[in-house]
Amino acid sequence: MNLFASKDDLIRWIGELLKEHIVIAPVQVQEQTLFQPISKAEEVVFDFNNTTLSPKGWFLPPTETLFSVQKDDGKVELVPTQVERDAVIFGLHPCDARGIALMDKPFLEEPSDTLYRERRNRTALIGLACRQAQPECFCTSMGSAPDDPSNVDILLTEVEDGYIVQVVTEKGKTLLPKGLAEYKGKVPAPPELKAVPTREVISAMRELFNDPYWEQVADRCLHCNICAYVCPTCYCFDMRDYADKGKVERVRSWESCQSPGFSLTAGGYDPRTTKGERLRQRFYHKLFYFPEQFQDVACVGCGRCVRDCPVNIDIREVISNLQQVTEAKSGS
């Protein structure tokens, strides 16, 4: 059953949620819209293009301490980071929710990442359907849709005078405010998106590995790693120790396969020394290795990398080009 909430109802509801939860929602920070913990409901932005960074950082922070090393009388103790409070991510788009569902696959697979799992278990997702798509969006080619409710606990859809509240999971039910009326109107149709030939290309990936295309497309890559940092499904991470004034911590932080030296071993050997090999790794992980391992493409079509790559390396174009390469090969 669908319920209805006016904008004022939503603001009151967020205020209620803030009493017991950390609420992470899109807020305006200078030029950017970012998911951040809020302190009052009025901060929330409802009408936004995809946020600069995806909400993955709540589960896999850009940097976080995994454990700290404490020394007491020469005796060493390792103190793991604990998750202190329940949280709600409010207003995430369906593509970002799917991004989280995809990150679950490696992180919840046994031996599961306890910190990730604990945050995941203690976080509810209240999604916001997209009434408008951006030019760079292609979620429908990547297993999601602007009105996809499958990876959230509650989905909100904006209508003329308020929001449709669709409760998806039991967890969602427990978060509902009292007194919302039933919504009897029509559910608006989602926007239409241009399609990308994902399926065709995935089935051809094995044959495309040694194609000269990779060096060509990667030639202009600056290995700035922006594509990986903005991406809701890129999850490579680094682990290092930091020692500061006697305080020792093991810290994990985002990394990217686009960094030169990412795969360089201490012995000096590196399987990926060229830009083409590294860019190919990004696309193969998304379009071939992840699907082989987990039966899903590791891209949700949010368009962030398309929007933010300083040299316009566009995954939609790469996929279309790969299809052309495949057709040219099978044609000749």
Place this chain on the structure above:
Amino acid sequence: MGLESPFVPYLATLKTAIQLTPDIKLLNVELEDPDIRANFDYKPGQFALLSAFGEGEAPFGIVSLSLQKDGLEFAVRRIGTVTRALQELEPGDTLGVRGPFGNCFPLEDYVRKNIIVIGGGIGMAPLRPVINRILERRNDYKELLIINGARTPQDLVFQPEFPAWMKAPGTKLELTVDRGDEDWKGRVALVPDVVKELAPSPDSAIAIICGPPIMIRFTLARLRDLGFKDNQIVTTLEAKMKCGLGKCARCNLGEKYVCQDGPVFTLEQISQFLEQP
């Protein structure tokens, strides 16, 4: 919460550190928790991540044999930050251990075969437990030929064990160095050339190789010349690693994660990877 994070290492104490070569030390490490110690079961070829707290963590083959009374052993070659810090630990100091990780050499499948073990430099580390397991179960295997190479005589790794290896029945130890010194009366030759010279037969044989990539490349070619098939040649792959859990994607090579699917592969398996090492 109860459940332990897979990123938090077991605490361990350094018992002894023996200088094996100018840059390699044999560390004997005892896990602090008696229950964990009693259940820390592992196989030749598996590795662990050692932590020098404040410096970081790195992977090392476990060179002892499982459930040995006297702790876990690692042969650590000093090459960078973590390895230097591990070598600077004093007996009694605390370090961290995560593992065991990875697959192993399937020694049960090699029963009644001739085994050729070929190691270069620190590449002998994962081969030491292979040799010692075979010697422990000597009657299960036929001839054992060990070819061990290093840059100089001083760099040959497990010298204190050479007498035992040489004396073992049906076992031959062939040493070689790239550069000799006044006292060296043995071979001065590259490992691939020694393989060519000794020309072990591929009949009912398995060759296990570990060493620098260049040595592996040329040794493989010599073994193929001798008639070894790709499924008779086993090696370990080198890869940068961070998590050891198949999550950080650092060791990803084609469809494989070396930390989980490897590090041990036959040449036949490797030749089928989409991305070649």
